[in-house]
Amino acid sequence: MKAGDEAVGMGYRTLQDGDVDQTITGVVARRGSALILYRTDEGDYDPGRLTKNARKMAVKVCGLPGVC
Numbered sequence: 001m002k003a004g005d006e007a008v009g010m011g012y013r014t015l016q017d018g019d020v021d022q023t024i025t026g027v028v029a030r031r032g033s034a035l036i037l038y039r040t041d042e043g044d045y046d047p048g049r050l051t052k053n054a055r056k057m058a059v060k061v062c063g064l065p066g067v068c
Contacts, residue, residue: 010027034048
């Protein structure tokens with residue numbers, strides 16, 4: 001997964017009464033001195049879509065003064 005200088009995918013499910021209540025997935029990335037958490041609760045883990053969106057966000061964050 002390439003989103004920023006370093007990145008890792010993550011995910012977890014919450015259960016209620018034995019049934020899946022919610023699935024949370026995301027990408028945690030570092031770009032320069034910024035730590036970015038890009039997450040979604042829309043369906044199962046989709047690393048391609050999440051990585052693409054996290055990459056876009058990393059570019060925007062790097063445009064902030066003093067970050068990269």
